[in-house]
Amino acid sequence: xxxxxxxxxxxxxxxxxxxxxxxxxxxxxxxxxxxxxxxxxxxxxxxxxxxxxxxxxxxxxxxxxxxxxxxxxxxxxxxxxxxxxxxxxxxxxxxxxxxxxxxxxxxxxxxxxxxxxxxxxxxxxxxxxxxxxxxxxxxxxxxxxxxxxxxxxxxxxxxxxxxxxxxxxxxxxxxxxxxxxxxxxxxxxxxxxxxxxxxxxxxxxxxxxxxxxxxxxxxxxxxxxxxxxxxxxxxxxxxxxxxxxxxxxxxxxxxxxxxxxxxxxxxxxxxxxxxxxxxxxxxxxxxxxxxxxxxxxxxxxxxxxxxxxxxxxx
Numbered sequence: 269x270x271x272x273x274x275x276x277x278x279x280x281x282x283x284x285x286x287x288x289x290x291x292x293x294x295x296x297x298x299x300x301x302x303x304x305x306x307x308x309x310x311x312x313x314x315x316x317x318x319x320x321x322x323x324x325x326x327x328x329x330x331x332x333x334x335x336x337x338x339x340x341x342x343x344x345x346x347x348x349x350x351x352x353x354x355x356x357x358x359x360x361x362x363x364x365x366x367x368x369x370x371x372x373x374x375x376x377x378x379x380x381x382x383x384x385x386x387x388x389x390x391x392x393x394x395x396x397x398x399x400x401x402x403x404x405x406x407x408x409x410x411x412x413x414x415x416x417x418x419x420x421x422x423x424x425x426x427x428x429x430x431x432x433x434x435x436x437x438x439x440x441x442x443x444x445x446x447x448x449x450x451x452x453x454x455x456x457x458x459x460x461x462x463x464x465x466x467x468x469x470x471x472x473x474x475x476x477x478x479x480x481x482x483x484x485x486x487x488x489x490x491x492x493x494x495x496x497x498x499x500x501x502x503x504x505x506x507x508x509x510x511x512x513x514x515x516x517x518x519x520x521x522x523x524x525x526x527x528x529x530x531x532x533x534x535x536x537x538x539x540x541x542x543x544x545x546x547x548x549x550x551x552x553x554x555x556x557x558x559x560x561x562x563x564x565x566x567x568x569x570x571x572x573x574x575x576x577x578x579x580x581x582x
Contacts, residue, residue: 279301289311302559530542
């Protein structure tokens, strides 16, 4: 299965791995790229030295294209932006902020820029700035989310821009992949399912929580802060939700409550105090597999769904 995004990014199959802070490292990124997709190293809130090391290790383990995800809210965003130029990273994926101040520098350096967008307005803006493609990410996804669902967002973004659109949010199997293509996307970005890839180095407790999750086991918190996050329900997320709706809680107190919670989940596996970011599709994720097996299953499942549609649509 190929699409226009494959030629554009130099990949074999139109599957991008989501950039998950504290999780998407060289091990997972190189495995996804070696399997034909676009692996992604997440810069998160990390300084340049860490990201440089991850880029170099990724290159040691794959000769295929890969991406670096830049969280634009990071205090290190400026130095990461320059590092990506120095390291000649093939693709940059941006999220959690406006990439405008960096895009011209990246494009002039020959880097392909693919922003994550939550609305048609943002999609149009980054297209004018020269974006190579956009990732239309619905609120079903894990981590930082927008308000629109994938089903509503993707076709509207496809109508709004002329550059390729990649769908994200709520995609964990071939059926979701096929649905995204029918909405007008030319590929998909997958995060939650790659959390349980063999090559994903996240704490085993995180993987176990994803594998045990049901359809109603996620919650979004942080809307009061202006950047809501979807995660699995646990003591941390319930405490955050309670604090968020407490009228005497200041925004500073709310921000402080969440500091370090993702690291506690991803690195230490703290079931109570950690923030286990996850999409609503966690209930579809039932077993650990290699990155190559996950991609093969996504492709074969999508092909089966697309071919099977003719059996009930006359």
